[in-house]
Amino acid sequence: MRGDFRDFLKRVALAYGLVVLLLLLTNAGGIAAGRFPDPDDALRLVELRDWLGGQGWFDVTQHRIDPAHGGVAMHWSRIVDVPLAMVVLALRPLLGGAGAEMAALLIVPMLTLAMVLVLVARVAWERLGAEAATLSCLTLAMSVPVVTQIRPMRIDHHGWQVAAAMLALQGLMTRHARIGGWVSGAALAIGLSISLEGLPLTAVFGALGAWRWLRGGETRDWLAHFATGLAAVSLACFAATRWGDWAQHCDAIAPVHLAMFVWAAVVLRLWRGPALVGFAITGAGALALYVGLAPQCRGGSFNMLDPLVQRLWYQQVAEGLPVWRQDWATALQTVVPPLFALFACAGLIQRSAGEERVWWQEYTLILGGALGVAVLVTRAGAVAGAFSAVPLAWLVGEWLSAARRGQRLAVLGIVAAMVPSAPITVWGMVPHKASSPTTTTAQRVSTCEARRHAAALNTLPQGTILAPLDIGPDLLLGSHDSVLATGHHRGARGMHDAIAAFVAPPDQARAIIRANHIAYVALCPDLGEPQIYAREAPHGLAADLLAGRAPSWLAPVAADGEGLRIWRVL
Template sequence: MSTMPAWAETKDQIRSAPAARRDPMGAAMAAGGLLALASMAPEAWSVASRGTFLNPDDAMRAVEIRDFMAGQAWFDLVPHRLSPDHPFVMHWSRLVDAPLAMFVWLFGWVMPAAAAERAMRLTVPALLFLTSLWTILRIVRSLIGPRAMVPAALLTASSFELLANFMPGHIHHHGIQVTLLLLATAALLDAVGPGGKPVQGAWAGFLAVLSLGIGLQNLPFVIGLVSVAVTGWIVAGQRLPRTLAAFALSLGGGAVVVFLLDVPPQSYGEGACDAFSTAHLFFAAGTGVVCLGLAIASPRLPRAWQRLAAAALGGILVILGLAICYPACLHDPMAGVDPLLRQAWLSGVGEALPLARLIVLSPAEGIVLLLTLVSGCAATVLAMSKADAGRRGPWAALLLLAGIGVAGTCWQVRVAASTCALLVPGLALLVLNVFDHMARRPHRPALLVAVIVGCLGNGGGWSALALPMRVLATPHPSASRGSVSICFDPASFDRLKTLPPGLVLSTIDPGSAILAFTPHAVLAAPYHRNAYGNRVSLLALAAPPDDAHAMLRDAKVRYVALCRSSNETAETVAAHPDSLSAALMAGRTPEWMTSVSGEREAFALFRVD
């Protein structure tokens, strides 16, 4: 075994290595895939055998795909059974629905419709995870060498934060966004590195704007990718104008294509801030024009400071244009959410919590995530400091993107998955060098020490250390709001499915599953644009029975469904002991309602007479 540290391994050494060592991609993919499969087998079986939805967004995405395949128009993104008397347009994209529907259609040639949908829900997350794993391994091979690929695969497959987006059945857009970010990052690192080709820059620009069309959660990372492309041009001088031009044309041109596919003609003048709109077309196309201008002007900007000044001026122009034309989109995209919904619902959604708030509400979970990010960033900084001149730039780019991810995680913890993926290369290098260092001391358990270091670089190791704290600490209910409960079990809806179709009032989280498993319409579901339905749900369930009766009558509610094990129900009962929810949970059914469920059923069901 070589005693040379991994960060000193050169490309010449890699090329001269035996074939098995030179490209262990197959072994690394197999190791990562098998480890991930083993950890997710129970969820896969639940989806395959019973059709379980592990997340409200997965259920809602299935409903949207079914409606699309049943003939709902491409630009019609209104969920017609959700708050039917006060319809709204979902902020999601057909760019996700279309490929998922294609998988259902393909599987439908050889199996019944329900089985085809389950097959799609198992296949798509697996393909996305394997694509993400392959992309991470590509980055690792480029920055470190082939020896780090197996450790990187194992780190990827044992990262709780990352795997959460690729669980069996997960068909919401988060997994797709992580994959697109990794693909764009890999392409751009290749494009700005030695020997990079313009086509790689074009690929990075297209993937970046495609991710914006699907959802805006990658917007900070897209800004980071633009920064990497421009910084590479500033530093490299005349070597990268064609690459920057290709990136610019793909970013701007792709934005136009995505806009035409995402936005209906009647909405061209709207500057929505929570979904791809004219405002984001302005940003992407404007950035593309600026970058193209920089590339064209390269011969007249021979010095680095001149290129830096030109880039800064271009960035200021784009930001100034956004501030003038779409000032609201420079602030929180959720700023327009009803204050009641923000306080009583959105502020308690687990994935939308700031990291500091998560640490307060669920110390074990929050501290594990914090330690994961800190250790990963430290490993990446160490890797950058030890890298040779040719690789220091890509490491710095990776660190920049990871830093953006850490800042995003401090705002909303949902960003942690992408961040942890970007930290894998640095951790893999650390593990490899610890192993090499310990291997030179024959009395030291090198493999064990390397495994321990690797585990402490992701959620798995820190979670094991935090297990006593998890057992002793009781997390605040808000920390887990939106997580799977017994009321997402398909059997929980058996009674409700037998009732004649009508409008159901429930707490917010189960609304998507009610739509997915029953023919009923619902008032509430966990989507911020559903202002009317969610507001009625919160107010009616917290109001005294007589006041609630008037609200339900005005909203044309036919059934009330309360999940007995729901945190939402428990919080409402605790905060409003005289409410309709409290009365129903205590068995005090008002005279204007009739119970239609048994005492042991997951849902307490009532018909409004």
């Protein structure tokens, strides 16, 4: 490292402390209310409780979702549950069950942040020096996509995906092809075991490895070691977390993916002929395995969703949609910082030579690939944001020096790179005439606390609840009841029936409710999902409930203004 290692730790620790303090302050309201950033975080806690309560390690089925049809076998990984469980089990004797859970909700995301911060700063320290290491911590903290996924109570897997991606980047830094390839391959294997969403980024690293092979030199064999590490660690993670599940899943690491990884590793390790021929054999064989073993996956991970669920759920989940389907603020925050970072990479390539120049060329390829993935799937912007932190640190440092020399445009450059949505934020502060009631509703903060109000159900007989998909996890946390569906695609059957019931006229909805043995109906009037159903079907069940016209076969159990409303099915 450039400089003293203790200086590195001191700088990172100081930056980390400031970032943690800022995140705790800005999320204080949600922490105090026990409000999760996303329904997936609530369901992750449900999964953790089930496991610690005796559910098997290999059984990640949510038995309280669509219980009439055997529950929903989730595609999630136990890897994410382990650090949460360690904190809960360690602190439960001191803080009790609820206190230990809250501690885990705060500690584990901040440990994830610490890991990402250290890995980002290490790259900056090695390549750019001490000042850039400090600035890289700050540029990371200013990335909205990153802090959206790594913040207090954000315990789902997206933060760990960022950490795995940053660890994979470390494998590009070492001059030893064997060590570097194994580090990158192992890191991405863990990331893929957590979520298959990392597959495009893995392909980007593979493409870089192919370029290294073609270029020759001491990093020529990096790709073969990368493929070996990817295959070996993927096999180990599968054996440790999914053993016995031999189905060819499209949304999680399955035997078909393991076969592809092993094939690539064997071919790349043994091939001694022309490189391009070896790549062609590797790719053709992997494609044949994929099409032959899992032909149902050619349509993607969400091909089991019917048109109703596709239209009223999947197409409404903004984070999974392309950048051009987002609001302007989200799109700018996702795309602009990486574009500035690519501009910085161009400057770093121009000013460097030799091995250093090659490094920044490779970094540009990885960052460009990550940005390409983020453009197609917005939530992948967290990885692109983390990769952007290092070149942005150099660029901000250059602009700070220019600002100190009196160049005022440099300040505008810093603002544009770090806070690209600032003009939209300022515009939003100016009073404007509301274009429609829908716009006003969408901008309000929800008063619904489904988890807390669901406790009213615990005094009633246990049953299954028909509720909008997004509040299902909170209802599972707050009550002893089950739900028909949550917003998780493997429960496609229950998702269809839940949506169909809400958009159907009350008499047709009643038939769906009876068929699914529903005991209660619940919704939060000021959340967006039931309003989507009401707009879709103005005479449907959701529209009637929002208007206060509950059918005669529903008896109110709880009503708290615009909070959670619950009815018992008669």
